[in-house]
Amino acid sequence: MKKLRIFIMLVIVVAPLLGCVEDSREIDHRSMIVGLSIDQGEEEGSYAVTIQIPLLRSTTDEGASPMDKEFEVFTAEGETLWDAIGNLEANTPTVLFLGHLKVVTISEAVARESLKEVIDLLDRTPEIANQIYLLIIEEGSAEEFIALESPLVNLPALYLNRFFQADQKVGRTTDVKLFQFIRDMNMISRASVIPLAKIVEGDIRIENMAVFQDHRLVTKLLDDEVAMSRLMKRKEVGPMNYTIDIEHESEALKVALSRISLKVDIDFEKTDPIKYHLEIKGGGEVVELSTAEIRLSKELILKINEKMNEEIEEELRDVIAKMQEKNVEPWLMGHRIWANNYQFFDTLNWEETGWQQTEFEISVDFKVEMTGQRALLEKEKIGR
């Protein structure tokens, strides 16, 4: 018994010595890729992959000035993405490590052709978690974008990561993780969205969304359309900002509303073509009036409410029309019918004409809920 135990102990001790520490690689012996961008290569059908690697400086290194560049980018081309990445390894002294990759930027050109290969590679590599964010670069190459230094956060990739993690920025764009993209692509209408970014006068600007169908970029959602799209898909949206023009006491007035949150109730009639009833409810806060002279009276509030109702309905109709025109439906509307009313769905011919012919009846009920620090009540001054 004792001898056997000693034998077991020996096995435990000796087994490691047989050299199974192949997976052990020190953190400083890995080239931590923090950003990855994918462009079209110069040859037809090839890819150009650019990686961003932070420069490691010893903490005791006195010579480094804060103005030094914090990262380096490398580019390589290959017939497949993995080839390109393999070629990149020739450029770096240590192994490439994808574990800390957070954002993948893809050029619009690649997105217009097909994302299939890109998505498959990312999905298959276990180091790359499902949690990476996708980003499409408009106007210009993704390589340029990833090499851009931002004065705010020293690593561009970190900039993007933080941008998406700051939840409250909705309205202009929303984050899309790899698995969300794949999931939506698997649904009945095979449509999904990815946020867009571009370089404007040397600065990063992330706004608007690209709409994909069958892994191809078909159209873009601009400005407030993003919020409406989000409303349709998630049945709620918020907080968002909105500015309206109204006329009050024969004066043109701009009212800025903030912290708007909207909810929608979606119902449909089993007609052919299908008819949806969208019942939107929501509220927001008045944060700015173009003149301070005017008191925020009940009357004005009602006016704002009414105007907002109109605007929201219009925005929504616009975005629906845009999607119907391209025959792409990224909001799971078809999928909902498909899952719950399969027989009815069968009669719709959704993919060819069903979606394009769908009719919408929209009712909006918006209420201003707060007016900032200023009291809303119509107080009257009495006396001097």
Next chain:
Amino acid sequence: MSIINGRHNSLGDINGVLKNLNIEDEVDLNSIDFKHTMEKIFADCSDLITRIVPLANGEEVFIYYFVGAINEELLESSVIRPLTSSNEELELEDLRYCIYSADMNELKTWKEVVNAILDSSVICHKSRGFPIQISLSSQQKRAIEEPTTEYQVYGPKIGFIEDMTSNLALMRQLIKDPRLKTKVYTVGTITHTNVSVMYFEGAAEQSMLEELERRIESVEIDNLLNIGQLNKQIVNAPLSVFPQVLLTERPDQVAFALTEGKVALFLDNSGQATIIPISVFDFYLPSGDRSFSSVWTIAFVRALRLFCMIIATAIPALYVALVAFHPELIPQTLAFAIAESRTQIPFPAAAEAFMMMLALDILVEASIRLPSFVGQTIGIVGGLIIGTAAVEAGLVSSLMVIVIALTAIASFVSPSWDFVASLRTVRYGLLIIAATFGLYGFALGFCVIFIHICHINSFSRPYVSPAMPIKYEEIKQVIQTYKSKI
């Protein structure tokens, strides 16, 4: 067992000694023969004193004792003076009539004589009579002081000393109840050390007492000088890395344990008592906790200690597993910081951790052996100067220093030094397996340690008790949610 005992029974016992010297079992009645035999047995024992006291009737009384072991003043006043001043024939015929002592015995065999004199007694012998043993012992003992290995904020400031009878008396002071029992055994063929088993009748399990008695009686050892030697012989799994008895210097700790049905072992010449049976949680429940007036404080402190146990064993291994195998688990900015701090380090993280842990343990060992003022210097030199210098020289990364320092501090949160030493060993094991297999090895290492803990029993008590088998009452006690009965 032989591994632990070393050379057990190699020196033989008194019977063997007497046999070697061809000494009969019966004592010599003639005082001169007796003296010769004594000289033969205790040859080359310069501290054996032989005094010859002439009596009024012309006879001589031989008095034997070890110098320093007895109270010589008492010897003078209660033995020698009465002997020399007595004139009565009857008294002189039987020495027991003229000696002023309550504790006297007639000894019939040589073995008894030898044992008696070694047990700090005085032997008086006169021809035609059996030798008489008179207890006049005055053993060397120190005063009762604050326990030095188990400091507490509150709680009594008394600790055990090396004298067993004083220790037992201390316990009697704490528990004034006739059901507090003690049984004495003699263990050790050379040292003849007294072992005292103390328990609270009705609380302690009878079967466990019987088992303990059986184990103590079957202990085979020459020299029982230290309570640890005994402990290793009576525990269930002596090869385990974890201690299965609780050593304490604190009478209050023992008193609490006794009333909970545990058993305490005292050893002559040992300043600690052993508490059995125990579970792994007992190492984290010092009696001083009960001084807190809030239940929540106690619960928090105890939870903190258990948490520290995990930190103390796991952190270096986890750090190595993360840095060398799975850097993707480290938050991104921290990963950069670690990578930057490691750029100039020539060693892999595992080697770094090994070096630092070794350095730490060397420091600990060194500062234990040294007097406290030098010990402090060592601490400062080792901790601050070498640590900083090692970082600056590029031998270890600054993060590793933090990790190891945290480990060291967390490990000393455990109130039991015995247990800290075990955790230290386990830490190395975990580090090795994590350095070779990463998180996978770490998880499996945890499994091995844990199933080993599950396997051990301290007597009949499972080591993981009361977590398994679940005993809600005991768990309640651990958190100490007693309700007042008012």
Next chain:
Amino acid sequence: MNLTPVRQFRGIEIFAFTFCSTITLGVAFLPYVADEEIRSAWLKVIVAVFPYLLLAFLIKVFCSKYDSYDLFKELKQSMWKWLYAVIGIYFLASTIASIVWGVEGLGLMTSTYLLRNTERWIPMLLFIVVSAIGVLYGITAITRFVVSLIFLEAVVLLTIIYLGFSDYFKWVYIPPVWSTDVWTFLKSSLSDMARYAGVVALLGFLPYVQKGTSVWKPISLALLGIMVIFASLSIVVLGTFGFEQSLRLLSPATALVQSTSTRTGVFERLDLYFIGVWLIAYYKIMIIQTWFAVFLVERIFSIQRRVLLVIGVHAFIFIITLFTESFVNVAWVYVGYNQLIYSLFVPIVLLLYLIVKKGAHGNNK
């Protein structure tokens, strides 16, 4: 080990033993492992538990009729020797097959997520050695291990619930979809029953249970608990990934943790920690099943050399694992069906036989 077991365990131990004997593999690979999968896999998981509840009920009846709680002992006494041996060997072979299946699964997880470059046999060897240590310590240590670490399963459950209510979850993927007829549904459920197959190790555990302990409550509760975890995991996975993607994921639970954990800030990625916890939980199933295999060998061949047996069984498992093809292989489907037969049908038949026999005898008396 002595062949007459020390009867020491109570209800909580039965519960933990049942629970841990089968859950972890399911947690890693749910909801889709078999070939034929329908959209609403969570329904199948729920349906699949009922036959096992029947088994639990029969065990209860058996225990009320036979004081020893010992199926194998009673079988030996009331059956031809050769038949007993055949049944025993069948059990043994099936148990070892399912252990090998599990170890292959573990190897797959390890080489995908944890040790990508190391040759697969090395971590497997380590695992088997560690398992051997556990089994050497015997059923008492195993049971204590299982019970005191039952909170790990609780951690898994809570993680699932917590993740279930994340932003990404959508009910629209959940509603049952009847695109198949009842027959196909049931056939497809068969493969899901194999998830509960580990429960069969209970037959070896029961002889160690204290006389008079109620067995129905803990076993059925544990089965229902497993069912709830399986079903909720399936639902959460479906709701987060949708059917098509879940179907393709190697380990949906891992992917789930991967995709939803980033906002905590403290840990960058929880998925590998999750796998770590899962490994420990998986270790339980491994020691339970190999212990059962050793138990069977002891019973069938009446061998007392425990240490040799444990090492022999482990070495055997290791060698088989080395020579079997990996998890992706189709042959495993048959192992799955066999699991069903040996963990469900055979025990039911045997239990019925013994119960009926005792019933007849009882009347005669």
